[in-house]
Amino acid sequence: MIPMEYFLILAAILFVIGAYGVLTKHNAIVVLMCIELMLNAANINFVTFAAFNYDIVGQAFVIMSISVAAAEVAVGIAILLNAYKIRKTTTLDDPELTTMRW
Amino acid sequence: MIEYTWLVPFIPMMCFLIIGLIGRKTPEKGGYIAIAGALLSFLIAVAISFEYLTGPKFAAGQPVTESMRWFAIGDYTLNLGYYVDGLTCAMMLFSSFISTLIFIYSIGYMHDQGERKNRYYAEVSLFLTGMLGLIVSSNFLELFIFWEVMGLCSYLLIGFWSFRHHEGDAASANAASAAKKAFLVTRMGDVCLMGGLFIFLNLFHSLDYTTMFANIGEVAAQNSGLVTLALLLMFGGVIGKSAQFPLHDWLPDAMAGPTTVSSLIHAATMVKAGVYLVARAFPLYVMDADVMLFVGIIGGLTAFIAATMALNNMNIKKVLAYSTVSQLGYMVLALGAGGYLWALGYHELGALGFFAGCFHMINHAFFKALLFMGSGSVIHGTGTEDMRLMGGLLKKMKITGMTMFIGCLAIAGIPIFSGFWSKDLVIDVAMAAFQNGTGSAATWFIVLWILAVITAFMTAFYMFRMWFMTFMGEPRENAQHCHGESPKTMTMPLIILAICATISGLFMFFGLGDILAFQGVAIDGVHHGIELFTNPFTYLTLILAIVGIGIAYMMYVKKTMDPGKFNKDGESWLYKALTKRWWFPDLYNQISWKLGYGVAKGVNYVDRQVVDGSVNGLSAAVVGGGDTLSKIQTGHVQDYSTVILLGVSLLSVLVLVIAKLMGGF
Numbered sequence A: 001m002i003p004m005e006y007f008l009i010l011a012a013i014l015f016v017i018g019a020y021g022v023l024t025k026h027n028a029i030v031v032l033m034c035i036e037l038m039l040n041a042a043n044i045n046f047v048t049f050a051a052f053n054y055d056i057v058g059q060a061f062v063i064m065s066i067s068v069a070a071a072e073v074a075v076g077i078a079i080l081l082n083a084y085k086i087r088k089t090t091t092l093d094d095p096e097l098t099t100m101r102w
Numbered sequence B: 001m002i003e004y005t006w007l008v009p010f011i012p013m014m015c016f017l018i019i020g021l022i023g024r025k026t027p028e029k030g031g032y033i034a035i036a037g038a039l040l041s042f043l044i045a046v047a048i049s050f051e052y053l054t055g056p057k058f059a060a061g062q063p064v065t066e067s068m069r070w071f072a073i074g075d076y077t078l079n080l081g082y083y084v085d086g087l088t089c090a091m092m093l094f095s096s097f098i099s100t101l102i103f104i105y106s107i108g109y110m111h112d113q114g115e116r117k118n119r120y121y122a123e124v125s126l127f128l129t130g131m132l133g134l135i136v137s138s139n140f141l142e143l144f145i146f147w148e149v150m151g152l153c154s155y156l157l158i159g160f161w162s163f164r165h166h167e168g169d170a171a172s173a174n175a176a177s178a179a180k181k182a183f184l185v186t187r188m189g190d191v192c193l194m195g196g197l198f199i200f201l202n203l204f205h206s207l208d209y210t211t212m213f214a215n216i217g218e219v220a221a222q223n224s225g226l227v228t229l230a231l232l233l234m235f236g237g238v239i240g241k242s243a244q245f246p247l248h249d250w251l252p253d254a255m256a257g258p259t260t261v262s263s264l265i266h267a268a269t270m271v272k273a274g275v276y277l278v279a280r281a282f283p284l285y286v287m288d289a290d291v292m293l294f295v296g297i298i299g300g301l302t303a304f305i306a307a308t309m310a311l312n313n314m315n316i317k318k319v320l321a322y323s324t325v326s327q328l329g330y331m332v333l334a335l336g337a338g339g340y341l342w343a344l345g346y347h348e349l350g351a352l353g354f355f356a357g358c359f360h361m362i363n364h365a366f367f368k369a370l371l372f373m374g375s376g377s378v379i380h381g382t383g384t385e386d387m388r389l390m391g392g393l394l395k396k397m398k399i400t401g402m403t404m405f406i407g408c409l410a411i412a413g414i415p416i417f418s419g420f421w422s423k424d425l426v427i428d429v430a431m432a433a434f435q436n437g438t439g440s441a442a443t444w445f446i447v448l449w450i451l452a453v454i455t456a457f458m459t460a461f462y463m464f465r466m467w468f469m470t471f472m473g474e475p476r477e478n479a480q481h482c483h484g485e486s487p488k489t490m491t492m493p494l495i496i497l498a499i500c501a502t503i504s505g506l507f508m509f510f511g512l513g514d515i516l517a518f519q520g521v522a523i524d525g526v527h528h529g530i531e532l533f534t535n536p537f538t539y540l541t542l543i544l545a546i547v548g549i550g551i552a553y554m555m556y557v558k559k560t561m562d563p564g565k566f567n568k569d570g571e572s573w574l575y576k577a578l579t580k581r582w583w584f585p586d587l588y589n590q591i592s593w594k595l596g597y598g599v600a601k602g603v604n605y606v607d608r609q610v611v612d613g614s615v616n617g618l619s620a621a622v623v624g625g626g627d628t629l630s631k632i633q634t635g636h637v638q639d640y641s642t643v644i645l646l647g648v649s650l651l652s653v654l655v656l657v658i659a660k661l662m663g664g665f
Helices: A004-024 A028-053 A056-087 B007-025 B027-054 B086-109 B116-136 B140-161 B169-204 B209-222 B224-241 B250-256 B259-268 B271-280 B289-310 B316-344 B347-382 B398-412 B418-436 B439-471 B488-510 B525-534 B536-558 B563-567 B573-579 B581-630 B637-661
Strands: B064-073 B076-084
Touching (some): A004 A028, A004 B637, A028 A056, B007 B116, B027 B116, B076 B116, B086 B116, B086 B271, B116 B259, B116 B271, B140 B224, B140 B259, B140 B271, B169 B209, B169 B250, B259 B271, B259 B316, B259 B347, B271 B316, B271 B347, B289 B418, B289 B439, B289 B581, B316 B347, B316 B439, B347 B398, B398 B488, B418 B439, B418 B536, B439 B536, B573 B581
């Protein structure tokens, strides 16, 4: 059996890649994708612990998490689409998109 | 009927509202409503007095009182109610009666004032409310409220001509500053009074007369120091309201108001309230002989100092104003001496002092209202207040002249006329206090007695000086243009008051001594009245008074004596001191500029710099801080997520460290 650490390390690597993407990428679409990476890293952790502890609740929770993530992406992309319609850009540090501040 | 006592102040209050709201549309701008209200109050007062004085409570020497709970703070219960005893009846009757006459007189005197009459009648009605409310109150809080109502009304009425004075802007400014002075000077006393009431409330947990009078002996035994302080503070209120030394200087300035207002303030309301307060709180005052001595000293000094200032004044109203202050001094002296004697255990003489003070208050109300209205009639006829411009008016104004002559006889203390009886009783009580007093107090009372006797002499002199200058001799400037006697509405009250001023002294032979009994010790008026004629001191004051009248006659009618010889034609030091009112106005100014203005500046500084400064500084710090911090909101979503990430990592590390330290894992 593959030891648990392998799964956890995989999840950690995925999470860090996601986080790196969120913090550095300029394109909002890419950032959304990176958020998905981070979410799935967390999902892997859920599944891993569920499997190793013989507890079905963790796996059930992952289903829930995936559906919420799907909804979240749908909303996020809808916002982006509208932002694009109005501002003609999806670049996050474009002055057109940083107007919601002081 | 007694249960309707609340109507007595209530009716003038309703008149105030009616005149204030719709008086403009009624004839004389509400004047008749004011008269009707005052008359109705008087009639109700008569009915109440009749019922009380014929009832069983009066025979038992007890008051009729009833009160309802107004509010309570902790175990301090404050009530509203009425309190009827002999003093209440006497005060109620003469206040409402004289006010009625003054209002009738106002119809004539204020006739040419146009729209402003509306304000005048509304304010005098409220003034009467204040006085009558004060009289029927059943506790000191209620009394204090009405006391302040009167303070407000006196301010409004003294300043009645502070807009568009018929003599020009200077007179307007004068009226305005006189009103302010009256308000602020009496306020000093009121603050003292309030302090005294706070102490009493603390000691008694109630301000009801009945509770306080019943328990004062016990409380005074336990807290004699506090009771003394409270009594002195309370007397501070009297000093302010009744224009006693050293707060007497507002009253002469208050002459800036219409003469009817002066009459109201001096005769029926306002200044009588102070004396009434001492009389009402007499059961408290007699607990402390030293306080009573102090009261007597203040009264005697006031009587003397005010009389000196009247000696050379040329303004007809100011002479009367000083005489009021002086007569108020007599009343306070009588109460002080009487209370002192009572405190020493001489109950008979103590009650006599109480009676003399109240009796003089009633007599004074009649003759002073008469004199003021007479002077108003003269001013109405000649258009000036300066006696140097009058003279020889008796031929043109017969009724005014004769009635004022009666008033002068009454105040000078000529037998039969009212002032004689009460004034000589006052002087008698001062003598008794000297004879029965102990230690330095006796010395004080003989000094006060001498002052009182000299004052009696001066009173006779200056009153007749005024009368002779106004009504005798050759007509001078304004007197020549005088167009004859004043209208009937003005002369009728004068005649009625002249009759009252003649006979009111005789009330003491018809049971006034029983009505004004103190704690059941009634005065045998007949006995004391007859005794006055067997007392050599009575003849002394009488002779002095006649000499005073004689000197006035020789100076101002016969001209055989030149007043200029005594004052070096107005150059002598004393004459100047008197015209400068013993420098009291200057003293007030100095105190208010140096002390008042200095304190005000300090307070202003603290308020603006410290209080406002700290609040403004705090708000500026918040605004500035918020401004700076808001720059963190860059609008870059990745900046936010960086912060979140760092925060979460930091928290996780922290949790781990804490768990490690607490011995987890």
